Amino acid sequence: MKFIRVNTLKIDPKTLKNRLERKGIVLKETFLDYAFEVKKSPFSIGSTPEYLFGYYMPQSISSMIPPIVLNPKEDDFVLDMCSAPGGKTTHLAQIMNNNGCIVAVEISKTRTKALKSNINRMGVLNTIIINKDMRKYKEELLKKKIQFDKILLDAPCTGNEIKDKHRNVSKEDIKYCSLRQKELLNIALDLLKKGGELVYSTCSIEVEENEEVIRHILNNRNDIELVYLTPDKFLGINIKKGYLDGTLRVFPPNEPFFIAKLRKI
Ligand SMILES: C[S@@+](CC[C@H](N)C(=O)[O-])C[C@H]1O[C@@H](n2cnc3c(N)ncnc32)[C@H](O)[C@@H]1O
Numbered sequence: 001m002k003f004i005r006v007n008t009l010k011i012d013p014k015t016l017k018n019r020l021e022r023k024g025i026v027l028k029e030t031f032l033d034y035a036f037e038v039k040k041s042p043f044s045i046g047s048t049p050e051y052l053f054g055y056y057m058p059q060s061i062s063s064m065i066p067p068i069v070l071n072p073k074e075d076d077f078v079l080d081m082c083s084a085p086g087g088k089t090t091h092l093a094q095i096m097n098n099n100g101c102i103v104a105v106e107i108s109k110t111r112t113k114a115l116k117s118n119i120n121r122m123g124v125l126n127t128i129i130i131n132k133d134m135r136k137y138k139e140e141l142l143k144k145k146i147q148f149d150k151i152l153l154d155a156p157c158t159g160n161e162i163k164d165k166h167r168n169v170s171k172e173d174i175k176y177c178s179l180r181q182k183e184l185l186n187i188a189l190d191l192l193k194k195g196g197e198l199v200y201s202t203c204s205i206e207v208e209e210n211e212e213v214i215r216h217i218l219n220n221r222n223d224i225e226l227v228y229l230t231p232d233k234f235l236g237i238n239i240k241k242g243y244l245d246g247t248l249r250v251f252p253p254n255e256p257f258f259i260a261k262l263r264k265i
Contacts, residue, residue, distance in 0.1 A: 001037060001060070001253055001254065002037070002041075002045060002058065003030065003036065003037050003038065003058070003059060003060060003061045003064075004027075004035065004036055004038060004045060004057065004058050004059070005032075005035050005056060005057045005064055005087075005091060005094075006034040006035065006036070006055065006056050007054055007055055007056055007057065007090070007094060007122050007123070009093065009094050009122065009123050009124070010053065010055055010122070010123050011055045013033060013034045013036075016050065016056060019050060020050065023042070023048070024041070025038065025041045025042070025045070026038070026039040026040035026041070030236060031233070031234055031235040031236050031237065032064060032068070034094075035061060035064055037061070038058075046058055052121070053121075054120075054121040054122040054123055057087055057090060057091070057118070057122065059087045060254065060255035060257075061237060061254060061255075062237070062239075062250040062256070063088065063203075063257065064091060065201075065234065065239075065248070065250065065257060065259055066088055066152060066154060066199045066201040066257075066259055067088050067091040067092045067095060067152065067199075069199050069229060069248075069261055070092070070150055070152050070197065070198075070199040070261075071095065072092055072095055072096050072100065072102075072149075073096070073100070073149075074096050074097055074099040074100055075099065075100050076096065076101075076149040077100065077101050077103075077150075078092060078096070078100065078101065078102045078103070078148060078149065078150045078152070079105070079148040079150075079151045079152070079188070079191060080092060080102055080103070080104045080105065080151075080152045080154075081105055081134050081151060081152065081153045081154075081184065081187075081188055082105070082107075082134070082153065082154050082155060082156060082184070083104035083105060083106045083115055083129075083154075084106040084108060084111030084112055084114055084115040085111060085114035085115055085118055086104065086114070086115040086118040087118075088152060088154055089102060089104045089118075089119065089124070089127060090122045090124050092152065093122075093124040093125075093126055093127055094122075096126060098123075098124065098125050098126050099126060100126055101126055101127075101128065102126055102128070103128050103130060103148075104119075104128065104129050104130065105132060105134050105137060106129070106130070106131060107131075107132065107133045107134070108131075109131055112129060112131040115129060116129055134184060134187060135183065135187060138187045138190065138191065141191055142190065142191070146191075147191055147192060147193040147196070148191055148192060148193060148196060149193055149197075150196060150197055150198070150199075151188045151191065151192055151196070151197075151198040151199075152199050152201075153184060153185060153188045153199070153200050154201045154202070155177075155180075155181045155184055155185070155200065155201070155202050155209075155213075156177065156180065156181075157177050157181070157202035157203060157206075157209050158173050158174055158177050158204045158206060158209065159202060159204040159205065159256065160203065163203070174204075174206050174208050174209065177204070177206075177208075177209050178208040178209050178212065178213060181209055181213045182213055182216055182217070185200055185213060186217070186221075189217065189221065189223070189224055189262070189264060192264045193264065194264050194265070195263070195264065195265075196263070196264050197227065197261060197263050197264075198261070198262045198263075198264075199259065199260070199261050199262075200213065200258075200259075200260045200261075200262065201257060201258060201259045201260075202257070202258050203255060203256060203257055203258075204256075204258065205256045209258075210243075210247070210249075210258035210260075211242055211243045211244040211247060211258075214226065214244055214247060214260045214262070215244060217262070223264055223265055224262050224263070224264060224265065225262070225263050225265050226244075226246045226247075226260070226261070226262060226263075227246070227261035227263050228245070228246035229246060229247065229248050229260070229261055237250060237254050238251045238253065238254050239251075239254070242258060242259075242260070244260075246260070247259065247260040248260070
């Protein structure tokens with residue numbers, strides 16, 4: 001299944017739909033008025049002038065859910081902790097109507113280039129790109145007493161290894177990722193303002209990288225509560241309650257995803 005997210009910072013969904021349909025691309029509506037399923041395309045969806053103009057982003061419908069659930073406001077100060085190549089950063093900027101401020105952090109230099117290119121292509125103006133390891137950058141932020149209203153932690157996971165490196169994952173990989181995810185989530189929560197909200201997401205199917213990470217945080221910190229999510233508004237998506245009440249899981253044929261929301265109290 002292929003989807004596109006229309007970049008409403010540059011074009012309205014109806015105009016883009018008409019333009020693409022005139023080229024023989026068949027699009028189907030989704031629960032989101034600015035996202036379409038690509039039912040048929042005579043050529044690669046990433047090779048049109050409209051793509052180069054930054055009118056849309058090809059991405060799974062599942063990957064659009066974390067920014068929607070985070071729901072940043074136009075005056076929010078937002079941290080996107082693991083941001084490249086920027087599918088969710090550019091979506092957050094779109095929801096914020098290019099207002100407020102997003103700090104987009106990415107550890108990999110090569111992936112930061114892709115992030116920069118997507119941000120430029122899509123006309124995002126409210127984002128500061130930081131090519132650093134969040135585990136070190138945290139110290140700088142805390143020293144300056146900088147905290148955020150909203151944080152997205154779209155964590156590195158074994159799902160990325162399957163997709164990017166086409167390899168099977170071992171028990172050790174899952175354990176390694178789970179430890180890293182707990183570390184990153186604790187960092188994120190330290191950087192969240194009181195009353196601030198955080199969305200944790202992965203494209204892994206493993207409980208150790210999803211529900212267990214959230215359970216670990218809830219058992220070990222007394223300044224965090226779970227914000228209950230329900231699957232009902234994501235019509236047409238194979239989305240269900242996660243194995244921890246209040247969390248969400250997307251299942252095939254959609255791209256598998258786990259989404260949880262936390263609040264600092
Ligand atoms: C799941 S991908 C993020 C996808 C991105 N959110 C998007 O929607 O396009 C996870 C990213 O986290 C980055 N990463 C891993 N560890 C990190 C760290 N300690 N600090 C910052 N970025 C990190 C990886 O290089 C990778 O690009």
